[in-house]
Amino acid sequence: MAGSSHLIVDEPAVQLGRNLTYGLLDSIGRAIVTGQFEDQVFPTEAELAKQHGVSRSVTREAVKMLTAKGLLSARPRQGTTVQPTSSWNLFDTDVLRWMLERQLSVDLLRQFNELRVAVEPEAAALAARVAGEDDIKRIDDGLRRMQAAERGLDDPLEADIAFHVSVLRASKNPFYIQLRDVVSTALRTSIRFTNRIKGRTADVAEHAKVRDAIASRDPGAARVAMRTIIGDVLVLIEDRLPSTD
Amino acid sequence: MAGSSHLIVDEPAVQLGRNLTYGLLDSIGRAIVTGQFEDQVFPTEAELAKQHGVSRSVTREAVKMLTAKGLLSARPRQGTTVQPTSSWNLFDTDVLRWMLERQLSVDLLRQFNELRVAVEPEAAALAARVAGEDDIKRIDDGLRRMQAAERGLDDPLEADIAFHVSVLRASKNPFYIQLRDVVSTALRTSIRFTNRIKGRTADVAEHAKVRDAIASRDPGAARVAMRTIIGDVLVLIEDRLPSTD
DNA sequence: CCAATCATAATTATCATATGAATTGACTTA
DNA sequence: TAAGTCAATTCATATGATAATTATGATTGG
Known part of the structure; x- marks a missing residue:
């Protein structure tokens, strides 16, 4: 259709997402995060x-969702305004994805792994204390997938995600569990930076250490092993990629 | 319609919040979190x-905001449904506040401090590496307020919050900084559980250690000191309060 | 000229109603 | 039985009107 018979149309209607509202949410969210409104006032409704x-x-509902995620603020007469980045909810997978998909996200990637280096070792330690049979099974599954990936039989990235997510889940702490989606999103989105990192033998061995420590109820060892894994990633990022600070 | 001149009125219109939409958001959010819809289907729009x-x-906009926070999901014909708690965004201050304000939040309080014991020591270590003059000043301010509070000259809770927030901020990591509001919200909301905990001399001394380690650029010492502080809180919670697991 | 007050206009907030789209489940038919 | 059809339900979208809020400029009093 493109043309019907009359032309008109200011802009092709949004299409992403399952419906217009979510499409618009995605479109505006991306625009905000990529800084398109830094030098101009945000449009009115x-x-x-x-x-x-x-x-x-549709517009109002999308704006309201962005407000709920901390990106916008709306008041009569003042209009709708972009909030400072410090109030954006980075633990919202939409926001995080938008941020990681834009250019120059190397710093963000490093900062995200600084969070992981804090959280995941503690989650592993906690898991060593409270994990149940089924949790261990899931961790084993993840480890098996990593080993398979080592021989080219599985996707290394997805296997890695599966392992780390299984540990977070085994901690039974909802705050850590919440980070499942955040970690998944971040790892998948930032694949272009880390695609050659995973699947090495040393890496898999260290993951096995985490698994064993949890299975044998040794919080300290689990913490150390997990910290080694994330610490390595962090070093790799800091070495290979230039910061833009 | 509805009213003409007779009585009618199903329910007094919501009042909380700055306007109807935010009032409804708060009302429904609380209802969901307190489990009011666990045994019944969620109402239609x-x-x-x-x-x-x-x-x-108004209804749709409130529902959309709750959807953005992970509490609801809406699909045609199927209706609007409450999502499992695992998909609620606990790092959203609204959600966290609703959860902490309800009864039986002892477990949540413990789990929240399990998060803190992971994050804040790392934030302190990071701060020891990257904090600037102004950051140290803010940390000093927080410490001074705690010392004042010790002598009854300031609010112990607010002083404590100020200190911890200043350290998170000094880390310059947006993920840690994001936790400012989360920590503030949680500490303020859970005051009834911890009101007698703060303001002790030993506690203030330990906070001073954190400050000194950061100021003297000693990440390891900062990490240990902060871990001691939060660890103590954690022990206190586990000792004093019965778990409902 | 300054300060305080007021009026105006711009913008979001709310309401009401109509129509579209998607999904489910029952029903029909071969 | 199995596939297709149809209707009902619910959210999704569109539109027009009115209310509430408040930044800004105009006005007034001193």
């Missing part, structure tokens, strides 16, 4: 609707 | 609007 070719209902 | 005496627009 009516302007947004017109620019994207959707109704005000 | 039209029912919600009627029950709370607001328009469908």
Whole structure:
């Protein structure tokens, strides 16, 4: 259709997502995160609707969702404004994905792994104390997949994600468990930076240490082993990639 | 309609928050978190609007915000449904506040401090490496307030919050910084559990150690000192309060 | 000229209603 | 039985009107 018979149309209606609202959410979210509104005022509700070719209902609902994620603030007369990055909810997978997908996310990748180096060793230690049979099974599964990936029989990235997620889950702490999606999102999105990192023998061996420590109820060893893994990644990032600070 | 001149009115319109939408957000959010919809189906958009005496627009926008925070999911024909708690965004201050304000939050309080014991020592270590003059100043301020509080000249809780927040901020890691609001919210909300804990001399001395380690650029010492502080809180919670596991 | 007050306009907030789209489940039919 | 059809339900979208809020500029009093 492109043309029907009359032309018109300010902009092709958004298409991403399962419906117009989520498409617009994604579109505006990306635009904000990539800094498109740093040097200009954010459009009004009516302007947004017109620019994207959707109704005000859709526009308002998308804006409200972005408000809930900390990216926007709306007040009568003052208009809708982009919030400072410090109030963006980085633990929201949408926000994190938008941030990692943009350029120059090397710093963010490093900072994210600084978080992991804090959280995952503690989660492993906790898991060593409270993990159940089924948790150990899931961790074993993850480890098996990594070993398979080593021989080219599985996707190294997905295997790595599966392992780390299984440990977080085994901690039974909802805050750590929450980081499942965050870690998954971050690892998948930043694949272009880390694609050659995973699947090495030394890496798999260290993961096995974590598994064994948890299975034998040794929190200290689990903590150390996990810290080694993430610490290595961190060193790798700091060595290979230039910071833009 | 509805009213004409007779009585009617299903429910007094929501009032909390700065406007109807935020009031409804708060009302429904609390209801979900307190488990009110565990044994019954979530109302439809039209029912919600009627029950709370607001328009469908307001209802939809509140639902969309709760969706953005991971509490709800909406699909045509299937209706709006409460998501499993594992998908709730606990790092959202609204969600966290709702959860802490309800009863039986002892476990959550412990789990939250398990997160702190992972994050804050690392943040302190990081701060020891990257903190600037102004960061140290803010940490000093927080420490001074704690010392003042020890002599009854300041609010112990607010002083404690100020100190910990200043350290998180000094780490310059946005993920840690993000936890500022989370930590503030959690500490303020859970005051009834910890009100007698703070302000002891030993506690203030340990905080001073953190400050000194950061100022003298000693990441290891900063990590240990901070870990001691949070570890003590954790022990206190586990000793004094019965778990409901 | 300055300060305080007020009026105006811009913008979001809310309401009401109509229509579209998607999904489910029952029903029909071969 | 199995596949296809149809209807009902619920969210999704569109639109127009009105209310509430408040930044900004105009006005007034001293």
